[in-house]
Amino acid sequence: MSNKVIRLSEKDHIEPIELRSALQERYLAYALSTIMDRALPDVRDGLKPVHRRILHAMRLLKLNPDQAYAKCARIVGDVMGKFHPHGDSSIYDALVRLAQDFAVRYPLVDGQGNFGNIDGDNAAAMRYTEARMTEVATLLLDGINENAVDFRPTYNEEDEEPVVLPAAFPNLLANGSSGIAVGMATSIPPHNVAELCEAATFLIAHPDATNDDLVKFVKGPDFPTGGVLVEPADSISESYRTGRGVFRLRARWHKEEGSRGSYSIVVTEIPYQVQKSRLIEKTAELLLARRLPMLDDIRDESTKDIRIVLEPKTRTVDPELLMESIFKLTDFEVRVPLNLNVLTLGKIPNVLSLGQALQQWLDHRKGVLVRRSEFRLHEITRRLEILGGYLIAYLNLDEVIRIIREEDDPKKQLMTSFSLTENQAEAILNMRLRSLRKLEEVEIRKEFDTLKAEEAELDALLQSDIKQWKAIASEIAKVKKVFGPDSPLGRRRTSFEDAPDHDIKDIEQAMIEKEPVTIVISEKGWLRALKGHLSDYSGLTFKEDDRLKIAFPAMTTDKIIVMSTGGKFFTIAANALPGGRGHGEPIRILVDMDNDEDILTAFVHEEDRKLLLVSYHANGFIVSENDVLGTTRKGKQVMNVKQPDEAKLCLPVTGDHLAIVGENRKMLIFPLDQISEMTRGKGVRLQRYKDGGVSDAITFDLSEGLTWRDAAERNFTRGAAELVEWFGTRGSAGRMVPKGFPRSGKFSG
Structure with missing residues (x-):
């Protein structure tokens, strides 16, 4: 091969640029893309773009809770082809996580098939699994067909996708989120929706409420895997005030009596995001390394529920001291970080306090309420216009029939003869003959009056800030009933306890x-x-x-x-x-x-x-x-x-x-x-x-x-x-x- 020298002429528009400025510009673009479109959730609906696009695609596929399941491969294909131009594995991983009840406090996807387990085993391939939305997901989408949120063009401008979801409950705090961007990260543990609803209702009634007031309702995170929070209340309150902190979470255990004075310790709940198999493996390694001298054996007797059995060395071993030594060396106790770093207004990263996060969700709900009300008001206005035309047609039914049968341009003639609008005339012409028997003045008047009353209520609602907040509080109360503390989904799983007051020297010696x-x-x-x-x-x-x-x-x-x-x-x-x-x-x-x-x-x-x-x-x-x-x-x-x-x-x-x-x-x-x-x-x-x-x-x-x-x-x-x-x-x-x-x-x- 011969070497060729290619000369670039002035018409090739080659512009010299400094490497430093080029790198700065491109790295900034990458950083902004990572922060806004990948790592940080939106404070309004608590979702990252990939999760939002998955739910939107499932809505378009009509995968409602009362409908049949669809193959995950089809869902992933729609998301990737229409909305999310990334790899199918990353989309499927996000879909799988939304279906795991041990990873998400309130699952948004109802999965059928192997979606992984708490041992850390992966889900089956997407061609084998099926999914549909849960009732919780429908709450996030409630009102999306009523102009509740803005839509924007997709990456190829062939379709539209929602900028944010209506989010009938504070999903950001309810399901939490985690991600690493460029120069910043987020880590939000899950919380109990019923408690969040109580705090939001209190915030509506008391706009000047402090974080100390809200912590009376939201006492701490509520993890899907349960566990026991041993973080002091003052520390939790400070974390919610600053938006940064850490929560000490321990496994839940109890003592089971055996024969002849012996006993064993049974762990029934392990900390959030800890793989059970790896936890047992690491504990066994410490046991073999003689780092846990008070422990004799560990075994996994789990079936559907977790049951890890710890056998003490002797019956005289103090069970609390044994567990303290295990907590100190293993992931039976973890520290869950809080870094409430989220996107406000969909584009500005901020570290928020608990009160600020709830207030911004409430502001979003107010905007959704106003937009849905205006949408409904517009529909009522159009329907009232049609009903007015029907009423005129009923009162002049014979003449209307004659015009339709005999006139060359019945639409224009109807508009001229009865002073009808174009919409009214079109509605009369499009009416089926079988509808004539239903065209009774009483029914038309009844619907007309009902819509008029609703129109007046919506007008009053849109004019009154107090009524808007009252309506939002009513919506929150309905959501709270769905996630009530007595329901299986709403029942608090993580409890609060004070860590046993053992001397650190005793614990160190126990190890x-x-x-x-x-x-x-x-x-x-x-x-x-x-x-x-x-x-x-x-x-x-x-x-x-x-x-x-x-x-x-x-x-x-x-x-x-x-x-x-x-x-x-x-x-x-x-x-x-x-x-x-x-x-x-x-x-x-x-x-x-x-x-x-x-x-x-x-x-x-x-x-x-x-x-x-x-x-x-x-x-x-x-x-x-x-x-x-x-x-x-x-x-x-x-x-x-x-x-x-x-x-x-x-x-x-x-x-x-x-x-x-x-x-x-x-x-x-x-x-x-x-x-x-x-x-x-x-x-x-x-x-x-x-x-x-x-x-x-x-x-x-x-x-x-x-x-x-x-x-x-x-x-x-x-x-x-x-x-x-x-x-x-x-x-x-x-x-x-x-x-x-x-x-x-x-x-x-």
């Missing part, structure tokens, strides 16, 4: 399998957790030039507190420590300990225990163990020390006195109440030295005496009377240690 472990820490700061409680540490192995520093028993549910020489406390979950294989991990991988700091001590956390912290320069204070717990890797700075000083001792406080020994082998004893209790700081001076610092300290009960152990593992105890010469006040120098005190300067030998 950890309780097993005995031995915590081992080496001199160089390597940590590990060995299974079981070891009585002999001589068999432990360490890296070269490393050895045992601390080892103590614990449980996997315990919190391990580590104190550094820099006065920082770090909290590490025992189950988060590396296992016994190998030498463990350096502490600096688990927490952010400075390189110039070392591990001073480590121990199992005990609630409400007091600790005595002492620095090398004998500054110290008492702190509650609850105040040293940290939640981050950075730890918690509790004792303030500056080089060359450093944290030296961390002791549990027992008894009423402190005995402290310096490196100069002088000992001082004084009451613990002389030491300040603080949450953080440097502390107070405990003992005074000329040189050196603290060697050791111990707290004890004076009535039981002071005990120490020498290098030969012998215990020595001195009573209060024998310790008198070492008594003093805090900050004193003290006296030389008693005879027999260990040469190491430590109370433990």
Whole structure:
């Protein structure tokens, strides 16, 4: 093939354009198209274009609730060919969702065949399924033949489609909606129509009503799959006020008693838009991973109704604590977002409050009422004109017959002879002979008077804003009867409860399998957790030039507190420590300990225990163990020390006195109440030295005496009377240690 160079002349109208401006223009067009024609629903009827076109096409196909079903393939073909120039799969998916009673609170499509299920299985192909409209859908379309809404040309301008549906109920909030546009999204959970109708009626009577007033009627979403809302009322109210928020939704469960004191938990309703099969699969995975130690088994016994059975590990397991742990880790509890971002006037995206959304629907209903009334008024006027002509024809029946039989232009002659309008003359000429027997003055007068009265009512309605709102309230009351709380469709499915007040620590511990472990820490700061409680540490192995520093028993549910020489406390979950294989991990991988700091001590956390912290320069204070717990890797700075000083001792406080020994082998004893209790700081001076610092300290009960152990593992105890010469006040120098005190300067030998 030869390369050809094609030159473009000026007549080809090639216009240079900057790439930046071209991209901006085209991306803006795409964004507007996505926002207006695909992702965001209209506040007036709560529908996106694809759903609106599906219902319109079904109306044209006369697929009313009392008619036969039609193949979904035919419906999709009509929608795609006439109104929605997109793929058939996207149209069918939208049609299927409108028929799923677990996805839509008030289904708009009555499906026959396999339309999917709550397990997440897909619907059958459109050639196998059939559909027609539901009674709910007819309410959305009510009045569309009476000029209630505007129509616009379709994409190929061969037909017309409605811009919006009349929407006899607030479908936006009733069925909800979700979608992702460009730069914005919407997420509206479904609500109860009866409650929405009550709120709308109240809003008509009280135009200045606040969202707090409306929340008395609309207490929260009402999901098709039921469930339990545990979101606080104040949070729900705030979400409706701002149009943004989140709702905590839980599965509904109850306890079923078994034999010999055993029990099982049965879940009968799962959260909205959660696939049952995936939920059970994920829970089973957590069970195998030993993340749910209180749960023994999960099985699905569902048929038409949901029944998921959870078996506890033992009969002593608290069922509420078990469910709290499951709620925390699985989709048995979900957070349903609220983002009331919708199109107002069909083209302006806005985030609305509950009151604004209801008010804009009411304004739409008022416009529909006015247009339908004007349409009916126009029909009445035409009918009255025809009836007037019939009445004249009845009074002059013989002459009318003669004119029709003999005159060449009977229409013109009738108009001339009886002063008839063209419509009246045409109606008389089009009348069948069999109708002559019905042409009685009484019947004509009766219909005429009835229509006159209706005409007067419509005129009065169109002239009065109060009467219009009264008529709308009456229409809403009729809709409320259809969706009454006693009806299967209108009954509220989602209930409200307060979440059980369980301590978060209890829940966290419930999610950890309780097993005995031995915590081992080496001199160089390597940590590990060995299974079981070891009585002999001589068999432990360490890296070269490393050895045992601390080892103590614990449980996997315990919190391990580590104190550094820099006065920082770090909290590490025992189950988060590396296992016994190998030498463990350096502490600096688990927490952010400075390189110039070392591990001073480590121990199992005990609630409400007091600790005595002492620095090398004998500054110290008492702190509650609850105040040293940290939640981050950075730890918690509790004792303030500056080089060359450093944290030296961390002791549990027992008894009423402190005995402290310096490196100069002088000992001082004084009451613990002389030491300040603080949450953080440097502390107070405990003992005074000329040189050196603290060697050791111990707290004890004076009535039981002071005990120490020498290098030969012998215990020595001195009573209060024998310790008198070492008594003093805090900050004193003290006296030389008693005879027999260990040469190491430590109370433990």
